[in-house]
Amino acid sequence: MPFSENYVDCAVLIHNQNGELLSKTKVTDYDRKNKMIKVEQMPTPGNNEILKLFILSQPSPCEYKGRVVRIGRDKEIALFGGEEKELRQAVRYKVNFPAQIIGVVEQGELKPAKPPIDIKIIDISTHGFKFFDKMHDWHDGDLLHVQLLMGETHKEWVVKVVRLNSIDDAEIEYGCRFLLVS
Numbered sequence: 001m002p003f004s005e006n007y008v009d010c011a012v013l014i015h016n017q018n019g020e021l022l023s024k025t026k027v028t029d030y031d032r033k034n035k036m037i038k039v040e041q042m043p044t045p046g047n048n049e050i051l052k053l054f055i056l057s058q059p060s061p062c063e064y065k066g067r068v069v070r071i072g073r074d075k076e077i078a079l080f081g082g083e084e085k086e087l088r089q090a091v092r093y094k095v096n097f098p099a100q101i102i103g104v105v106e107q108g109e110l111k112p113a114k115p116p117i118d119i120k121i122i123d124i125s126t127h128g129f130k131f132f133d134k135m136h137d138w139h140d141g142d143l144l145h146v147q148l149l150m151g152e153t154h155k156e157w158v159v160k161v162v163r164l165n166s167i168d169d170a171e172i173e174y175g176c177r178f179l180l181v182s
Helices: none
Strands: 011-015 021-031 036-039 051-056 062-071 074-083 093-106 109-124 128-133 143-150 153-166 172-178
Antiparallel strands (some): 011 051, 021 036, 093 143
């Protein structure tokens, strides 16, 4: 739910209105009351340019619009228009994030993957992500415990495999939906 979490230490992708990636960084401070964030690497948008922010938070990512504002000598990003979009209208961002499947839910029980399975997340939205795998045979409905590895930022989600698409004889593309983790 927008504006309800503590986004400190969450990875954030910042794009301009044309979809050009301006910054891939991390939230360092979050003022929930005033809906403001500070980030490690502040983008340099045009004057009064509206930004698109994609915050990789838990239990699922959130998407905002924002604008860089000056507070004294500091620059912050004012957030507005936070939303989680309907599944078919969610904007997908092309990425290349390293991640690991660290567990599988079987019969309601989380079983660790030993060793963890390295994957690359190739796109992500507010509802899920897509990855390729050549080595494993996941099925529609499988529940996976995934850890995103982005610098010092490590986020974990439980996801459900909802789509499979065979790319060639060896490679399958898996679409996953974020599930709420209690």
